[in-house]
Amino acid sequence: QQQVKQSPQSLIVQKGGISIINCAYENTAFDYFPWYQQFPGKGPALLIAIRPDVSEKKEGRFTISFNKSAKQFSLHIMDSQPGDSATYFCAASTGGYQKVTFGIGTKLQVIP
């Protein structure tokens, strides 16, 4: 059972464009929503995270939008660059971060 549904599984965006990845969850007990970025041959690295009491969080070119009532959250990458090409995972966890449930991942390719 996939508790965090992520789409699309692959995404091709032109340099300078906006990359958008969407996630949805069912478990209302989730209270921490991190996004991880993974380059080939590397482990996932925390990119940005949000809690459900905030509707938006921005860090540089990366923005998380959170819709608590719809149980959806999304990652927007503004001015996408070839160096952003990686796999992105949304995730969700409950208090204490003990068990993080990951989405299936989105492979992003930014073409020049």
Add this chain to the structure above:
Amino acid sequence: DSGVTQTPKHLITATGQRVTLRCSPRSGDLSVYWYQQSLDQGLQFLIHYYNGEERAKGNILERFSAQQFPDLHSELNLSSLELGDSALYFCASSAIGDTQYFGPGTRLTVL
């Protein structure tokens, strides 16, 4: 560099064999988590240890086991290996109330 180290980087073995993967958490982190990543399953949580004690279990097979030692390093033991066990195995560590930081992973190939 996350500060989490994993050895070995690559492991090639045969079906039916047993292997041990090792993880050293970031300095000061008491929690260690193990994940399996395969192409069709994404990142699957296996098990969580906190200061030597098992705290949570995910989709971990009975053929797999883990432990965390007094020096906080952890080992994941995989036995009676099958072709389907070929995957990337990641270890992550965290401090209390903090996010998880992932190691570089061990790529296991079962032939």
